[in-house]
Amino acid sequence: MVRKIGAGIQIPLIVTLWGLITCLQGLVTSYQGLLATRFFLGLVEGALGPATVLYMSTFYTRTELQFRIALFLSTICIAAAVSGLLTYEIIKLDGRWGHPGWAWVFLIEGFVTCICGLTGFFILPSSIEKAKLLTDCEKNFLISRLQVAWKAAPSLTSPTTPIQKYPGKSTKAQICDAFKSPHVILMSIAQFASTSNIYSVAYFTPTG
16 A cells, blocks of 8 residues: 555554544443454554555665664654653543543543644655655665665566655565565564563553
8 A cells, every 4th residue: 555655645644543543442432332443443553564664665775774673663662661651640630521531541642643643744755756855966866776776686676667656566476475485474473472472461460
């Protein structure tokens, strides 16, 4: 989808929907409603990471990308460190306007997320060519170095259109190869094991 509609639209849309669904979690009145909002939240949340990595790959070469991805993933740790303190203060709004404290957490954090998502529509360029902060010379330089990097990777198909318009279209064969890749399989197992441990602690640690 990122290749079809552009990251400048999809990523802000994902973030906006993420915030909207988070707000709706603060308004649910039944367990079934909570499950429904969590389901749709998972849909949009799961799309953000891959879309962001693919988006960054249109600006940076493969040798530069790892550090940028590491910075992106490190924001999860920063958010986890700050969110607890923020939640502690928001819960003190318990009873305001008829909403319990936990509902205010979803409403406020979801609203802020919506604002960030809507802002992204105006500041996030879909491609190097559309980056307003870059001069024409800088744009041409970035495009040229990315095209050189693609040509230096024999396992990848060099795009026929400018690299900033996203490289090619994924084929069924490429998708199947990705699922059969030992690198993908091992990383998936490691991610599943790591995430299972983290969320087991998050969900089952006593809070009171």
